[in-house]
Amino acid sequence: MLDSSMIELSRWQFASTALYHFLFVPLTLGLSWILVIMESVYVMTKREIYRDMTKFWGKLFGINFALGVTTGLTMEFQFGTNWAYYSHYVGDVFGAPLAIEGLMAFFLESTFIGLFFLGWERLSKRQHLGVTFLMAFGSNLSALWILIANGWMQNPVGAEFSFETMRMEMTSFAELVTNPVAQVKFVHTVAAGYVTASMFVLGISAWYMLKGRDLAFAKRSFSVAVGFGMASILSVILLGDESGYEVGDIQRVKLAAIEAEWETEPAPAAFTIYGNPNNADQETHDAIKVPWLLGLIATRSLDTQVKGLKELMAEHEVRIRNGMIAYDYLERLRGGQDTPENRARFEEHKADLGYGLLLKPYVENPAQASEEHIQLAVKDSIPEVAPIFWAFRVMVGAGVWMLLLLALGFYFNAKRVIQKQRWLLWLFLFSIPMPWIAVETGWFVAEFGRQPWAIGEVLPTSIAVSSLTTHDLIISMSGFLIFYTLLFIIEMFLMIKFARLGPSSLHTGRYHYEQIAGSAGGMTPATAPQKPAE
Amino acid sequence: MLLDYETLKLIWWLLVGVLFIGFAVTDGMDMGVGTLLPFLGKTDDERRVIINTIGPHWDGNQVWLITAGGAIFAAWPLVYAAAFSGFYFAMLLALFGLFFRPVGFDYRSKIANKHWRNAWDWGLFIGGAVPALVFGIAFGNLLQGVPFHLDEFLRPFYSGSFLGLLNPFALLAGFISLGMLTLHGAIWLQLRTAEPIASRAKAVTKQIGLATIAAFALAGIWLATGIDGFRVVSEHIPNATPNPLTKEVVQESYAWLSNYGTYPLTLLFPILGFAGLGLGILGSIKDHPGWGLFASSLGLTGIIMTAGAAMFPFIMPSNTNPNSSLVVWDAVSSHLTLNVMFWAAMIFIPLILIYTTWTYAMMWRRITVEEIQAQDHLAY
Numbered sequence: 001m002l003d004s005s006m007i008e009l010s011r012w013q014f015a016s017t018a019l020y021h022f023l024f025v026p027l028t029l030g031l032s033w034i035l036v037i038m039e040s041v042y043v044m045t046k047r048e049i050y051r052d053m054t055k056f057w058g059k060l061f062g063i064n065f066a067l068g069v070t071t072g073l074t075m076e077f078q079f080g081t082n083w084a085y086y087s088h089y090v091g092d093v094f095g096a097p098l099a100i101e102g103l104m105a106f107f108l109e110s111t112f113i114g115l116f117f118l119g120w121e122r123l124s125k126r127q128h129l130g131v132t133f134l135m136a137f138g139s140n141l142s143a144l145w146i147l148i149a150n151g152w153m154q155n156p157v158g159a160e161f162s163f164e165t166m167r168m169e170m171t172s173f174a175e176l177v178t179n180p181v182a183q184v185k186f187v188h189t190v191a192a193g194y195v196t197a198s199m200f201v202l203g204i205s206a207w208y209m210l211k212g213r214d215l216a217f218a219k220r221s222f223s224v225a226v227g228f229g230m231a232s233i234l235s236v237i238l239l240g241d242e243s244g245y246e247v248g249d250i251q252r253v254k255l256a257a258i259e260a261e262w263e264t265e266p267a268p269a270a271f272t273i274y275g276n277p278n279n280a281d282q283e284t285h286d287a288i289k290v291p292w293l294l295g296l297i298a299t300r301s302l303d304t305q306v307k308g309l310k311e312l313m314a315e316h317e318v319r320i321r322n323g324m325i326a327y328d329y330l331e332r333l334r335g336g337q338d339t340p341e342n343r344a345r346f347e348e349h350k351a352d353l354g355y356g357l358l359l360k361p362y363v364e365n366p367a368q369a370s371e372e373h374i375q376l377a378v379k380d381s382i383p384e385v386a387p388i389f390w391a392f393r394v395m396v397g398a399g400v401w402m403l404l405l406l407a408l409g410f411y412f413n414a415k416r417v418i419q420k421q422r423w424l425l426w427l428f429l430f431s432i433p434m435p436w437i438a439v440e441t442g443w444f445v446a447e448f449g450r451q452p453w454a455i456g457e458v459l460p461t462s463i464a465v466s467s468l469t470t471h472d473l474i475i476s477m478s479g480f481l482i483f484y485t486l487l488f489i490i491e492m493f494l495m496i497k498f499a500r501l502g503p504s505s506l507h508t509g510r511y512h513y514e515q516i517a518g519s520a521g522g523m524t525p526a527t528a529p530q531k532p533a534e
Numbered sequence: 535m536l537l538d539y540e541t542l543k544l545i546w547w548l549l550v551g552v553l554f555i556g557f558a559v560t561d562g563m564d565m566g567v568g569t570l571l572p573f574l575g576k577t578d579d580e581r582r583v584i585i586n587t588i589g590p591h592w593d594g595n596q597v598w599l600i601t602a603g604g605a606i607f608a609a610w611p612l613v614y615a616a617a618f619s620g621f622y623f624a625m626l627l628a629l630f631g632l633f634f635r636p637v638g639f640d641y642r643s644k645i646a647n648k649h650w651r652n653a654w655d656w657g658l659f660i661g662g663a664v665p666a667l668v669f670g671i672a673f674g675n676l677l678q679g680v681p682f683h684l685d686e687f688l689r690p691f692y693s694g695s696f697l698g699l700l701n702p703f704a705l706l707a708g709f710i711s712l713g714m715l716t717l718h719g720a721i722w723l724q725l726r727t728a729e730p731i732a733s734r735a736k737a738v739t740k741q742i743g744l745a746t747i748a749a750f751a752l753a754g755i756w757l758a759t760g761i762d763g764f765r766v767v768s769e770h771i772p773n774a775t776p777n778p779l780t781k782e783v784v785q786e787s788y789a790w791l792s793n794y795g796t797y798p799l800t801l802l803f804p805i806l807g808f809a810g811l812g813l814g815i816l817g818s819i820k821d822h823p824g825w826g827l828f829a830s831s832l833g834l835t836g837i838i839m840t841a842g843a844a845m846f847p848f849i850m851p852s853n854t855n856p857n858s859s860l861v862v863w864d865a866v867s868s869h870l871t872l873n874v875m876f877w878a879a880m881i882f883i884p885l886i887l888i889y890t891t892w893t894y895a896m897m898w899r900r901i902t903v904e905e906i907q908a909q910d911h912l913a914y
Contacts, residue, residue, distance in 0.1 A: 066640040069593065070633050076603050077629045080618025085689050087618075091611025092867040096875055099608040102601035103882035108889070111594030115893055118590040120912060122896055162868075164775045166688045167611070169868040334686055466619035467691045476626055483633055490637070494644060507911045 002465060004361065009473035010082050010465045013480065015447070017074050019440055020484055024068035026439050029143055029190050030197025030232070031061045032136035035116075036129075037224055043129050052510070053221055054132070055120070056503045057201060062117055063494050067487060069110075074480070081476075086454050086464035093159045093170045094149055094455075097177075101145030109138030143193070144186050151182025153455050154446070155248040161350055161458070163333045168458060181251065184239070185446070191235040192442065195402060196435035198229025202409060203432035204499050206425035213512040215419070217503050223413055230410045233403050249312070250456035253381075254449035256309045257388045259294055260284040264308035269294040277385040282310060284385075309382055316355060316381040320374055323356025325349045328367035354458040355381070361462045383451040391441040391448070398438035405431055535877075539773045540863075542872040546609045547849075547862045549879055551842055553602035558715065558834040560595035560890075564588045566719020568635070568662025569712065572655050574723065574734045579903045581655055582643060582913060586906065587726040589914040590897045592639060594890060596632075608875055612688065612778065612865040613849050617672070620682050620692035624668050624699055631664030643914050662719075663712060670711025673841055674704030678761055679785065679853030684778060693854055703761065706753050713746030714811065714837060718830045721814055725823035728902040736818055739826075743815035750807060750837060757844065763789025764851040764859060778864040783856035790844040800843040806836030 035054050042050035076098075079087050087095075112135040119128060152159075158175030159168045170176065202225045208218035256262075260277035261269060262284065271293030275284040294306060326349035332342050358380055359366035362373040369377070405427060412418040418425070450456060454464035498505050504513035537545070567588050575581030588595075607614040618625050634657035642654035678701070681694040720742060723735035768782040794800050810833020817826025845851070851859040866872060906913050 062640050063644075066636040069596075069636040073600070073629060073632050076600055077618065077625055079607065080603075080614045081622055081625050082619070084615035084619035087607060087615035088612050088688055088690070091607050091614060092871050095604065095608030095611055095614070095867070096871055099601065099604035099875060100878045100882075102597060102604040103878055103886070106600060107594065107597045107882070107886045110597045111591075111886075111890055111893055114590030114593055115896065118586070118913065119896065121909065127896075162775075164777060165868070170871045170874070173870070173874045466615075466622075467689060468619065468622060472622055475623070479626060479630060483630060487633070487637060490641065494641060498644075505911075 021071040026193035026196040029193030084466035097149040105141035155181040194232035201225035206428035319352040319355040322352035326353040327356040395441040557598035562715040565662035566715040616690035623696040628665040628668040634661035670708035674707025679851040681854040683855035683858040739818040803839040
């Protein structure tokens, strides 16, 4: 049997490296479009300030993008290094969108990003804009394929288990691509990325306005970002991925966990604003509920029921017992007793094979599990509720906060008095971390809420790991910890340095620090930052 | 259109080869350039010249590696699973090496500080040399067989150690990999930089190239005489449902030579390896680095295909449990997946080649120290 501490560490390693990677991805997704907008204005109006905006925000984009690529490499390696059984078991289905992502999207994005940075002098205006567009298009297309792969983990459609190859095999590529969970996830995730980039540009531009620096530059940047951000946050909220929660058992469990709804309530269910969910008692203590709200949010109707966790667990128990039978026949088939009778019996129960595998942490052969093992597996069949409950509320809270800010920003910007609303500009500055809090908690809800499954209803996380030792994992975790900490410090140092320097870092002679330097006949050490080379 | 399963299995062996070759010719070249960076660039400006020859392209080039990884995941899931988890620390070493590149290229010249830039230059050296070495070592181990087995549910178990990977033959293979990519990178620098870097690059092609040719010859002799290959002895059933546990495999002397005997045309691969590297050196010496680069690209192709053809149909043989070996017929994905992926590759690989060529054409010039100084704030 696999070592449980090794499994725990593998999960920690994957979760932490994925969340870390996801610090950089959303900004890339959104900022690339903001660059396209700015550069389009430049090409249409030929006003140099828009080229400077493209170059300056592009510089910050580059600092962020470098770490996105670095940490993305880890994700590609990690399925093989640490989730070898997963790779074998679902590579036939899951690998395809990843490989197509490389061919169709990542090549496009990565080939043109080099020309975005270094091609200013060698490309015509239109060619360069084309390059910027293809880079943005490529990165967003990348997200589509990654989320098709991820959507399949939540709701594995278009595939079937084959006992002969002992893995899931694709039955319909079209179903894989049009998976409803993947579709809503894509819209929700990229729109969240657009909000992230908008809040980033808004916060930094607000700071320039507060400092009274580079006002023309700051106001134009603010205008572009506030419009883009307003449209994006409305998409995130209105096209939220709640609609994806009705499809498949995993998504139903996730929804009930988000709500900490233990008992099935009559429709429309109440929304729990506050509470202390407890897996051991299967109860949410001190709950404060708002009637009807959950039913409306989750099902967008007043008469569709949201199933409670206890009822879902009762269903899981039935499926676990079925899964034991499926496992029994699988062993016979794999052991050479490939008779039509055994095949028929296996086919009858194979939809529940994954549930049988939930017993693996307790018993080598799930077909021989005791009543006690089954009860333990039933308890395992839902995730820990409290972290999901709270992460979801943090995400929604951050989202609502950003909606308010963006609405105010949009209003005052439209009235052309944004510069006078210093309180709002301060709020924008201090809200820069908000989108990251929202996307990280959102990602956590989606993936922690998928537990105990690596692939929903198909492959438990506990057997998806590689056959490594705890010792191996401690070494690799330490390596990631050291590298990622150092990289984070370096990235933040550069990001803050260049954000503070602002468009003066372009060395055009038109911006704040160069103007000071010009008028004072040289930089004074107190005000002048170290001259960067680029 | 659905192609025949047996054909697709063979095509995917070729396509993975194409992706490896695409990686070696483009990103491998960048790794060679990274390896040479601290040695051929004496001043900061010279190092920036070297970096900027690959600055606009290294990221796109790296996607060959990423796509090769993705293609192995999708087309040979068991190979991806067994190799990446088995070679755990070697893979992490390559990965940590690769970490230095994206940040190295983008961050190095953002701060005008000697120590900062020098540190990143060595980072780019590590990011070039370490993965190049590790990938060669991995190939060297595949040729000797890897200590792993599959259980009845096809879970791979690796029973070797990290130090076991660093055996003499594998180190020789690592040296060939590093040597051929460094030669390739040196010719590129001769082509794309002005003096004095171009001359320095030219001065090293001969030593590196000849050492690599010698190592390739030595590895060939060693492989022929000192390393037992593998052979499938059970009957091959075309279009079979992939199951790596049903075949019978033996390990025996000279088995890696049998393909060359059966299909003499495959002898063109080692010939191409030697001739490509040789003509690469010649092109460099005779001041035709453009032809040299073309020849060395063919040389890399020949060397990669030499290893592939020797092992065919094996991808990852097991020396502790030969029947668990993974071959192109039984470690593959389903018929449908191979077909979908085949068409994706047929559509997108030509497109990639077209727009990649366009980007090279747009950025094509000899880069000089003067240009770097003039574009201090724009260049890497």
